[in-house]
Amino acid sequence: MASPWRAVVRRPVGVLGLLIVSAVVVIAVIGPQVWADAASTVHTDSLNQGVSAGHWFGTDSLGRDIFARVMVATRLSLALAVVATVVGVALGVVVGSGRVLLGPVAGRAVDVFINVTNAFPSLLMVLFFAAIFGVNTTGAVLALALATAPVFARLTWTLTASVESLGYVDAAKVIGVSRPRILVRHVLPNVAEALILNATLCAGTAMLAFGGLSFLGIGIQPPQYDYGRLLNDGFSQFYVNPMAVLGPAAAVILAGLGFNFLGEAAAHSVSGRAAATSTRNPKNEAAGEQRLRPGSPKVLCVEHLEVTFGAGENSFSPVRGVSLEIEAGDSVGVVGESGSGKSLTALGIAELIEAPGRATAARLEFDGNELRSVGEAEKNRLLGTALAVVFQNPMTSFNPIRRIGHQLTDGVQRHLGMSRQEAHDRAVSRLTEVGLPEPEAQAERYPFEFSGGMQQRAMIAMGLMGSPRLIIADEPTTALDVTTQSRVLKLLKRLCERDNAALLLISHDIAVIKRTTRRVLVMYAGRVIEDLPAAELETKALHPYTAALLSAVPDLETDRSLPLTVIPGRAPDPSEVGPGCPFAPRCDYATDKCRASEPELVPAGELHRVACFYPDLAADRVRPTTQESLV
Template sequence: MRAGGSGALAALRTPVGATSAALLVLLVATAVFAPMLWAERAAAVDTNALQEGASASHLFGTDTLGRDIFHRVLVATRLSLGLAVLATLLGVLTGVILGAAPTVLPPWAGRLVTSAVNIAVAFPGLLLALFFAVIFGIGTVGAVLAIGFAVAPGFARLTHTLTASVSGRGYIAAARVSGVGRLRILVRHVLPNIAEPLVINATIAAGSVLTAFAGLSFLGIGVQAPAYDWGRLLGEGLNRIYLSPWSALGPALAVIIAGLAFNLFGEAAAAAAGGRERVDHKAVPPEKSTVDSGGQASDGVLAVDNLRVSFPGPAGWVTPVRGLRFTVHSGEMIGVVGESGSGKSLTALAVSRLIESPGLVTADRLDFRGTPLLTRSERELRPLLGTSLAMVFQDPMTSFNPTQRIGRQLAEVAEVHHGQSRRAALELAVDRLESVRIPDAAKRARQYPHEFSGGMRQRAMIAMGLMGEPALVIADEPTTALDVTVQREVLRLLARIRAEHDAAILLISHDITVVAQTCDRVLVMYAGRIVEDLPAAELFTAARHPYTRALLAAVPDLDTDRDAPLAVIPGRPPEPGDLPPGCPFAQRCAGADEQCRTEEPALVQLGTGNRLACWHPGESEVDGRALENVTGGGAE
């Protein structure tokens, strides 16, 4: 259970986890000490104080025998918590046995157990508890067995799923090859690796079990007199709730607080475990780049110097974006191209401050309009990023709230960042929709995202960015999944925004010809870093990196032989957590030599506006093709 303990410690570092843990400590202390301190007072009969209401001497009033309900609630904590924990342990143990049974049983027996568990899971837990209560009889023991067996199917399903996910690992196969028995594999190799989620789910389930047990006692099926728990006290006080509300509200409040404490702590532990993958977070990745030595970032709308984006992994930090340096000036349009996984979108998210924990963004410099983004709080940056930076995502359908009208979502930007009234903000939203050529904008503003076509949603997303005065528009694959006509309209719209607002645009795309037609400069990314930086006008005539040239060669044109296979780049990009030594492209490059496979080239300045990271750059011509041959003409 060591994994579960580490999850609990991580949960204590969160506000919710710390608060719920404090409540649990208070409940345990009450369960331990209350019977010692107040058992006699809780049992004392006072015929002169029968059924009194709440007062200074009796906070929750008294019952039909004059016993103090407040002290009875405190004393009942031990039995209530004890029975809930006992029923939870029974359910978890039974569920683990049933869930792991198919691993050690013959196949036919395993299928039989799995089918029985699937049938049991289909029934509501309360219905199962009542069913088992009838079988085991009324009383404390019967209630524990009923609730324990009622929650067991859920844990059996969870255990079976987790066991199946672990059983395919290499160390399990190695143990089988070594002749280790099934039961030993289960105990030594499988169960320790699924302990953490089981412990976390057991903590969450304890709150539900506590509530269910109180429910059975309330119905008279659980704890019987003379013993009492919170559920029994609640049942006794409900008859007088209109005359003395606290006689019922007191026990109910105890059930609610205890249930919330278990559930919240379990949720906090689950969240902490989800953001942590057993990695040493103190081992922060190095901030100094060892490869990109040229082209220091200068002043501009966006200045990026040695940008790194890292995520924790099982073997340490993984850095999909490594040491980027570039600058975007006002009115400039820069294209970022590369295969999937090259780090293009992560770069855009890092610049927009959208990388969430446990991701880590570091940079020697990351300035937007002269303001450092990494050293300012989110509250300080909100007025700047909310008004001067526009983000156009690849799929606007997932960026718009499907339950709100388009106009309402656009207007919210003006209300929050500009302090405009609801009416004025909505009028501005309609105006912005008109500016991006959406017909009948007033009517469209009252429609929902699903009523827009793909191209209109993309234009509406651009209109949202225009609700402020954007100095930088980051367009992440804005034309993906759009037909050629709509793609052309979106690109024209971005060009018009650039011209009218003098806005800088960072265009991320897989389509290198689109970038060549619309951008001033091209950044070619591979394996998390920039491998070539050159003017777009020189892309088809002066590209020197083998990867850039391979991307260009893979673009068919009118002269392409239709009977020949399309040109492709052999192999696939390396995984961010498993980069080979030397140049990451060496394994796919026909011209790579020993130096390429052992030393990674730095990104060096070749001249005005050109940077290259290659030991053996190619010739200046790219298959003898000029720009107009490949793109079919210049950009409009």
């Protein structure tokens, strides 16, 4: 593939910027050799002369040629600006990446520090640090670098926060990628455009800032000189020879514009291309797969899972006491309205809840391993190869600047010790299994070259790269057309049946759950309120909320002259859940008992549990009158 930098010369602004910056660099390199004598030789017979053919910018108070001095000063001005920019940007990026590197808790302290430092004007900070480090070249560089760092820290913080929450970063966490590696491979490349643009802008601004410091007498000190020192020296003769000031000023402006133009062009060309790299785990594949052998017929056992945010009186729990078991080859659907806690339940199981959130459980056992007691490395290996998570939106679940094949191979190279070629062969095999045409070519493409259905299939292929015992599919058919949705769901079922893997399917569409899974968990306000076989969903559902969800699904017999069935009211906010049954305000059959206490999930028949005080009454009354009572 051609270097992305070649795209810079295809833009007029890039050509102009490249020409100016190249000229500045050339002058900086050859300036001291070509113009050194004219810049330093004193001519007492040519003091303070104006513009002439022999002296384009005139001469200074010692008869030295000002044009030559500007050419010579280019090297020091450019070098100091670049050094200050590099140091400032590096410090800013490291500090601004604090949340990714340290986690949300320590990251909040970094955020406070960034806010405090950004509250002071940059000029004030430059003067403050210049006073600390001294009035000299080193002090000026450090002062400008430290004054620049907070700006880049805030920019980096904002940009990384928008990327860190995306699905492909969560996927990297699932397979156990370290925080520094997540930052370098998945986060920073995706915010490179803004950082490159601002860094090049900063280089031009730094030259102007150094000029300002030297002009004020707190930057470069004699006998050294840069553009600012030349401006200071020429100011005294401005009314006699304006070019003594305008010459150095023009040099600063042209150099700054060159960097700005080049930065704008480079920002559009560089950020979308990150080199694909891979690391090899020294452990061999056979050893890795042996450690992940199935340990129990029950793939997943969860007891009293809670997800909590906040602390003390301000805490609330969007997931409250969820318990479930899934055996090998089983398929369980989780259904409920938006905000019922479905996705957070899945994230809690996959150990993806980060501070300030907390996921706790009396028991969280996966494939015979209690996740709370195994070591961090073993847990990452277990979750990274035996657990497959298909996220809700495939467009944000893939890193847009890395090829599909490289993203599929990360987990098995890290945890199973495969070589790059072995991992690539497996990726092509998995892409073939999920029905993508020309899998070799698809592995070399970027996510944006895939349609939504192809991206979802590639996500499933990623989950199959290891030896998955459980596939968690969180709204896997969102934004897909009906035909593609059907194909994706059939693919998931077929793969689970072939590999005897368990499936946990999360959806707000009860019709999808009914057709795809063997067991259904109905969630409301963070709790499971009914658990029953999917085959009995339409005939034996006992909870009024389950019946209401069923009635809200239109079919071919729905009277089109009537408005669609809806459930009155709204689901409660997690912070608003009171002591009674959360569904009571929307239920036609609620009593004072329902409003005073919350029913427990209790057996209501073979393989059937329900959390309702009056399940029989609700079942008898809801089914015949669903269309009327819930409109």
